[in-house]
Amino acid sequence: MVTNKKDKEKMPSGVAVAGRAKKLLNLFSYQAVGTLLVFLALILVFIFFTPHHLFVDPRNIKALAKLTPDLGIVALGVGMLMISGEFDLSVSTVLPFSSYIFVLLLRAGINPVFSLFMAMGVGALLGLLNGLITVKGHIPSFIATLGTMMFWRGVLYVHSRMWPIGIRAYFPAGSSFEHVLIGEIGGVVPAQVIWFVVFALILGVVLHFHKFGNWVYATGDNKEAARAMGINTDRVKTICFMIVGTLSGFVGVMQLLRLGSFAATQGLGFELKAIAASVVGGTSLMGGIGSIAGIFWGALTIQILENGLILMRVPVFGISAFIGLAVILFVVLNTYMRRRMMMMR
Amino acid sequence: MVTNKLLKAGRDITSKSEPILELRGICKYFGGVHALEDVGLELYPDEILALVGDNGAGKSTLIKIIAGVYQPDKGEVLMEGKEIEIRSPRASMDLRIETVYQELALVDKLDVVENIFLGRPLTKFRWFVNRKRMVAETVDILKRLKISIPSLKEPVQNLSGGQRQALAVGRAIAWSGRIVILDEPTAALGVEETRKTLALIKQIKEQGASVIVISHNLRHIFEVSDRIIVLRGGRRVGSRIKSKTNIDEIVKLITGSL
Ligand SMILES: Nc1ncnc2c1ncn2[C@@H]1O[C@H](COP(=O)(O)OP(=O)(O)OP(=O)(O)O)[C@@H](O)[C@H]1O
Ligand SMILES: [Mg+2]
Numbered sequence: 001m002v003t004n005k006k007d008k009e010k011m012p013s014g015v016a017v018a019g020r021a022k023k024l025l026n027l028f029s030y031q032a033v034g035t036l037l038v039f040l041a042l043i044l045v046f047i048f049f050t051p052h053h054l055f056v057d058p059r060n061i062k063a064l065a066k067l068t069p070d071l072g073i074v075a076l077g078v079g080m081l082m083i084s085g086e087f088d089l090s091v092s093t094v095l096p097f098s099s100y101i102f103v104l105l106l107r108a109g110i111n112p113v114f115s116l117f118m119a120m121g122v123g124a125l126l127g128l129l130n131g132l133i134t135v136k137g138h139i140p141s142f143i144a145t146l147g148t149m150m151f152w153r154g155v156l157y158v159h160s161r162m163w164p165i166g167i168r169a170y171f172p173a174g175s176s177f178e179h180v181l182i183g184e185i186g187g188v189v190p191a192q193v194i195w196f197v198v199f200a201l202i203l204g205v206v207l208h209f210h211k212f213g214n215w216v217y218a219t220g221d222n223k224e225a226a227r228a229m230g231i232n233t234d235r236v237k238t239i240c241f242m243i244v245g246t247l248s249g250f251v252g253v254m255q256l257l258r259l260g261s262f263a264a265t266q267g268l269g270f271e272l273k274a275i276a277a278s279v280v281g282g283t284s285l286m287g288g289i290g291s292i293a294g295i296f297w298g299a300l301t302i303q304i305l306e307n308g309l310i311l312m313r314v315p316v317f318g319i320s321a322f323i324g325l326a327v328i329l330f331v332v333l334n335t336y337m338r339r340r341m342m343m344m345r
Numbered sequence: 346m347v348t349n350k351l352l353k354a355g356r357d358i359t360s361k362s363e364p365i366l367e368l369r370g371i372c373k374y375f376g377g378v379h380a381l382e383d384v385g386l387e388l389y390p391d392e393i394l395a396l397v398g399d400n401g402a403g404k405s406t407l408i409k410i411i412a413g414v415y416q417p418d419k420g421e422v423l424m425e426g427k428e429i430e431i432r433s434p435r436a437s438m439d440l441r442i443e444t445v446y447q448e449l450a451l452v453d454k455l456d457v458v459e460n461i462f463l464g465r466p467l468t469k470f471r472w473f474v475n476r477k478r479m480v481a482e483t484v485d486i487l488k489r490l491k492i493s494i495p496s497l498k499e500p501v502q503n504l505s506g507g508q509r510q511a512l513a514v515g516r517a518i519a520w521s522g523r524i525v526i527l528d529e530p531t532a533a534l535g536v537e538e539t540r541k542t543l544a545l546i547k548q549i550k551e552q553g554a555s556v557i558v559i560s561h562n563l564r565h566i567f568e569v570s571d572r573i574i575v576l577r578g579g580r581r582v583g584s585r586i587k588s589k590t591n592i593d594e595i596v597k598l599i600t601g602s603l
Contacts, residue, residue, distance in 0.1 A: 214466050228444070229465075
């Protein structure tokens with residue numbers, strides 16, 4: 001056994017075990033690493049096996065870079081909520097709902113920046129509602145948000161009559177607002193990527209360095225203990241729901257600008273894909289485990305998997321099967337690695 | 346009548362002043378279960394009060410009311426003579442009441458340091474967790490309390506039952522409340538660890554705090570406490586000054602054969 005005198009986090013009277021070897025293990029036990037390795041493997045496979053190496057074609061990479069942040073940003077919120085021990089299936093409705101609000105405001109001649117904030121505010125409100133139903137009603141969030149998903153979808157479909165609404169009539173192309181949300185930095189890097197990274201950094205700091213993050217983990221792992229130690233677990237969860245709603249609202253508008261037209265079906269299927277991304281990134285379905293880095297790589301992995309399979313001409317339903325398989329494999333892998341780490345300690 | 350006299354005598358011995366904490370006529374119902382029925386409790390400054398009773402007597406429920414986990418259905422709580430409401434665990438902590446729960450209230454996947462500062466991490470720039478200071482403080486606390494835990498980075502689920510218990514007790518003491526409540530603090534401990542914990546309990550008192558301790562081990566109770574309150578079936582059936590009673594009498598009160 002190696003002892004390391006410099007290890008300050010060791011008890012003076014305790015058994016000395018810590019050392020360089022263990023530090024290395026700790027690094028590998030970090031949930032994101034497993035995901036990162038598979039992620040790299042996937043990229044290699046797709047580079048070699050897509051026809052004409054289309055996967056690394058600059059056009060494909062650019063399309064992927066514009067597309068991925070949609071799911072990615074939503075997944076960051078959903079993953080954090082999962083760490084706090086709850087689910088949100090309503091993202092796939094909150095997203096187009098906010099997008100719809102944005103279009104309506106725009107059509108009413110309201111300033112786009114203000115409209116964006118309103119759309120995010122509506123997202124936050126819907127999140128608040130999800131949170132209150134879950135914590136005050138003592139209803140499993142899976143059910144509560146299944147209900148709100150269907151309810152708001154119905155309202156949206158009826159009110160919008162599912163007609164697409166183009167935004168160009170109200171919104172000149174090439175405005176600075178558009179540049180900030182979906183422009184390209186130096187003509188190369190899509191702004192969406194920057195937003196994805198920015199949100200990941202913000203949530204990363206909140207989750208891993210802010211005291212709120214500490215409460216999120218405690219709430220998700222052992223709600224009773226967290227409560228007994230003075231953490232308002234209901235408030236923690238509700239805030240996480242609101243973060244998910246706000247992010248979905250943002251993505252709703254960002255996606256709307258990219259598509260150029262409102263569609264009531266925006267974000268369809270995101271609810272399960274976001275959960276899949278989080279799980280692939282090492283987030284536990286039981287709460288209390290996960291990291292923003294992991295969720296980030298998880299979202300990239302899911303998108304790349306989908307994109308690569310499309311390029312390989314796998315039929316749509318086949319893709320669904322592959323993603324399902326991948327989710328299961330990742331969970332098995334993560335669980336296995338976690339257990340190995342526990343035994344090696 | 347006799348109890349009453351003893352109580353008065355007790356007051357003369359254990360306190361120069363009014364109770365620091367007083368509960369009157371507390372009732373608590375869980376559905377049809379009468380967990381507590383008209384229970385009173387008074388805690389004097391610098392005293393170690395033991396709470397005993399059989400399984401399901403209502404001990405944990407009573408201290409959870411003081412800890413803000415449960416709200417009483419009836420009755421009042423007074424702190425230094427003033428009526429108060431302890432609406433949440435946070436409110437209780439703000440009154441500088443520290444509680445070690447029977448189920449320990451540790452978060453398994455968080456490490457030792459994070460558990461010591463659970464819910465109230467030390468911060469820098471107001472919002473950000475100050476890990477470095479928390480580690481330093483934890484090392485300090487554990488050294489002071491002579492608790493040995495192999496690694497502070499270990500998720501507490503990897504600690505032994507005794508280490509977990511020592512950690513929970515250490516956490517309550519470290520925050521140096523003016524009232525410390527311990528629900529079964531020695532349940533999972535070996536001989537040596539038990540001895541240490543009992544010494545710690547006395548040490549809390551010397552530091553000027555009052556203690557409420559729950560235990561099924563009457564020998565431990567007689568070793569550390571000044572006064573003993575007995576619950577049976579959710580009712581308070583007696584209060585005795587330690588020096589004026591014996592294990593036999595307490596057992597009889599617990600079982601109801603007196
Ligand atoms: N949250 C709850 N919901 C329903 N019933 C409860 C709850 N908490 C306690 N009870 C009931 O209240 C009664 C008192 O329980 P309590 O935990 O206070 O007993 P105790 O004296 O601490 O027992 P032990 O020595 O076994 O810890 C028991 O009948 C118990 O079943
Ligand atoms: Mg109990």
